[in-house]
Structure formats: structure tokens, C-alpha cells
Amino acid sequence: MNLESTQMEFLPISINITNKKVLFIGGGKVALQKIKSLSRFDAQITVVSTAFDPEVEAHKEITCITKSYESADLDGYFLVYACTDSNHTNEMIREDCHKKNILVCVADMPKLCDFISPAIYKTGNTTISVSSNARNAKKSVEIRNQIRKIYEQSEGHLDKLSREENGYNMKTDSPVNLPSHHSGSKGKVILAGFGPGDPGLLTLKANQHLQEADIIFHDALLDVPFLDRFPGQKVSVGKRCGKHHKKQDEINHMLVEAAQEGKKVVRLKGGDPFIFGRGGEEMSHLLDNRIDVEVIPGITSAFAAAAQYGLPLTHRKAGSSVAFCSGHDLSGKSFPKADTLVFFMGASKQCEISKGLIEEGWAPDTPVALLSNISNPQSRAVISRLDQLCQEKLIIDTPLLIVVGQTVSRIPQDFLPTHEYFVNQDIEQ
Ligand SMILES: C[S@@+](CC[C@H](N)C(=O)[O-])C[C@H]1O[C@@H](n2cnc3c(N)ncnc32)[C@H](O)[C@@H]1O
Known part of the structure; x- marks a missing residue:
């Protein structure tokens, strides 16, 4: 088939990528852009390359393997991105993928792509993607940005938008985001405070994480019906006046298990997690199990x-x-x-x-x-x-x-x- 004369049409579909193995061949800037976009989803990313961009190497949720490409590298992967700086190698990767029935995206050569990366805006369970049939990526990004702005304004997210425009990212620039102490992190738990009861005292950051959570393990001393607005699964692990609904060991175990399954986990506590909230114990347990922890403070009942x-x-x-x-x-x-x-x-x-x-x-x-x-x-x-x-x-x-x-x-x-x-x-x- 003459690719040059073929009119490309890309069908927008949403693929379940959770825990799927995705391979990048090439670890430079081109790969980095695509990894950044993909890492908002819960895929298992591996990069095979002879050299790596420092940001790719520093990315704590991906595996980097230093070696030259060979066709056996593709075995067992669900999707492949060919991102080397050699057109010849990228074309060879494409041919190898097709022999093995693996879908491949060849960087900067849309005509060789089985799939392309649209411009994406993701918030909670809403994903907006814009593509131009691989003809004008810049235009796609502009349209995506406009849609994002309208969406966030209509959702009352003006505060968040202005923070992001000023260079803050609500998700990742937390000053209380504990660095992983382990090279092979196995997931992440957000340890967040709800405040003493009135949802009006919830922080914007905790609210953002709750919107995005797959599963929320929550205490009893907070407004439980308010949580219905968040799409994730709710699990009550509250303890009141000695009536222990779940033992602390059980809670620790459930948190680790959910994080290891690749879920976005929020552990939501009344007041502040670090004021008589066993937040310290849960944090240590998670870090001991190689789970990253981000702590979002809450308004303690004393201050309220x-x-x-x-x-x-x-x-x-x-x-x-x-x-x-x-x-x-x-x-x-x-x-x-x-x-x-x-x-x-x-x-x-x-x-x-x-x-x-x-x-x-x-x-x-x-x-x-x-x-x-x-x-x-x-x-x-x-x-x-x-x-x-x-x-x-x-x-x-x-x-x-x-x-x-x-x-x-x-x-x-x-x-x-x-x-x-x-x-x-x-x-x-
Ligand atoms: C296990 S401690 C949790 C404290 C919580 N982490 C905080 O920062 O407020 C539970 C105790 O906090 C206090 N408390 C929590 N929420 C409260 C509220 N809404 N009103 C009054 N006291 C509260 C009570 O003394 C209660 O026995």
C-alpha cells in the first residue's frame, strides 16, 4: 500500500490502560513528552534506550533499561512507542511490532503510526482529547487548552486554573509530597484531612484528589454523605468511641493492597491526619511497603x-x-x-x-x-x-x-x- 497517497483517519477510542505494559524505545526528549502525558494514566511504563534524558531517568514510576534495541524487547508489551533518533531504527521497530501484532506509535512519522497521542485534558473521570488526524498538533493543543478553560470555569475551578497558569500544579507541587525512599515505588496513597465536619473547610487540594480517587478510605468523623459526589469507591474504616469498625492493621493492609493494585487511593481523615489521627503510623507502614505518601493537611477540630x-x-x-x-x-x-x-x-x-x-x-x-x-x-x-x-x-x-x-x-x-x-x-x- 502506498502510504503517501493514503488518507489517514484515526478513530478516537478509549483504551483501558490500567496495569498494561507499555514500551518506549528511545529515552530522549520526544519520549519524555509522551511519557508525561501517559503517566497520568495507570500504565506500567518501561523505557529501553542507550541513553536517557535526566527527567526520564528521574521519573519514579517508570523502569529504565539501558541497552540497544532488539526485536525480543517487544515481547509481552501492549503498546509500543518508537522514539529513537534514527528513522531507520524506528521503521524497523514498526515492522517488528506488526510481525508481533503489537500496536505502535512512531514518533514524528504519523503515516507509520497505528495510533497517535491526542492532546489530552484529564480531570477525575473526565478525559477530553483533541486530535487533528496527525496534521496539526499545535492546533490540537490550542483547542484542548480552550476547552479546558471553559470546562474549569464552568466547574468553578477558577482558583485551580490560575494556580496552574502561575506555574503550580495542584497534583504534584505539594510541599508536603514525601519523596519516595525506594527506587521501586509500588503505588501511592494520598493521606488527606477532611477538617472537622463542615465540607466548607475542606482544602481545594484535598477536594481535587477526592475527585480523582479510584477509592476513598474514610473515617467516621466527617460528612460522609458529602462524599457521594466523588465517583470513586467509598470504604468506611471509621472508629468511634472504642467501636472499632476496622482494626488499624486491617486498614494498613487495605491501603497497601489498593495502592499496589495501581488504584489512586485517598485515605481521608477527620480534622488533620497528624493530630491524633494515626496519620504517622499509616504513613510509616506505607513507606515500609514501598508505597509513596502525599500528605494533605486538614483543619484540626481544635482550630475549627x-x-x-x-x-x-x-x-x-x-x-x-x-x-x-x-x-x-x-x-x-x-x-x-x-x-x-x-x-x-x-x-x-x-x-x-x-x-x-x-x-x-x-x-x-x-x-x-x-x-x-x-x-x-x-x-x-x-x-x-x-x-x-x-x-x-x-x-x-x-x-x-x-x-x-x-x-x-x-x-x-x-x-x-x-x-x-x-x-x-x-x-x-
Ligand atoms: C481520633 S481524634 C481525631 C482528631 C482529628 N484528627 C482532628 O484533627 O481534629 C478524635 C477526637 O477529636 C476531637 N474531634 C474531632 N472532630 C470533632 C468535632 N467535629 N467536634 C469536636 N471534637 C472533635 C474529639 O476530641 C474526638 O474525640
């Missing part, structure tokens, strides 16, 4: 409580230090030396906390705030004193935070009733 009830955790005249403490197991431990103490998981230990602090020299009349269900409509607040906590349980709703210190007295009288969730008659001052 302070904001909701106008309680400054530090105050120039009332407190210059703050400590977050677990109220769960107080046996044999002394309390931190700080002006403001915030107790997590202390709902059933109010009396023990009170006695312990007074024994350690805290004034019995130190103000205390009991703040429950922060950022939820059922939220309640009671202001009391340290020596009142054993009289009766002033507030028993959970989840509950207990804030102790003079900063509690700085809650403005007229601040509280203006808050949407505040129940005024519960305040006893």
Missing part, C-alpha cells in the same frame, strides 16, 4: 472550634502557649506545661482531667470550654470552671473538645450568639 466559638487559643494577655493533649489515657502522665490545653478524646475523662490539673497546681476556677460537634449543626458549647467538671457531666455530646485556660475567658460575649450553630442557652458564664 476556636474559630467557631471565638476562642483565641493564644492571647497576648491570657496565654502564650497551647498544647494538644489526649484525654484518652491519662494514667501516669503529667500534663504539658502550656497556658492553654486542648483535650481531644476526653469526653468520658472530664473529672480525671479536672482532678489531675488541680493536683498539678492549676487554679480551681480556671475557665474551661466544653465544645462538641464542631462545625456541625448539632454543635453545643458550655463554659465552666475546672472545679465544676466533677460535679456532673456538663456536656456529654461527642465528639467533644475540652479547652482549659485563661484564653477561654476571652470569648467575646457578643460573638457567640451570632454563630449559626451556637445554642445560646447552653452558655453558663
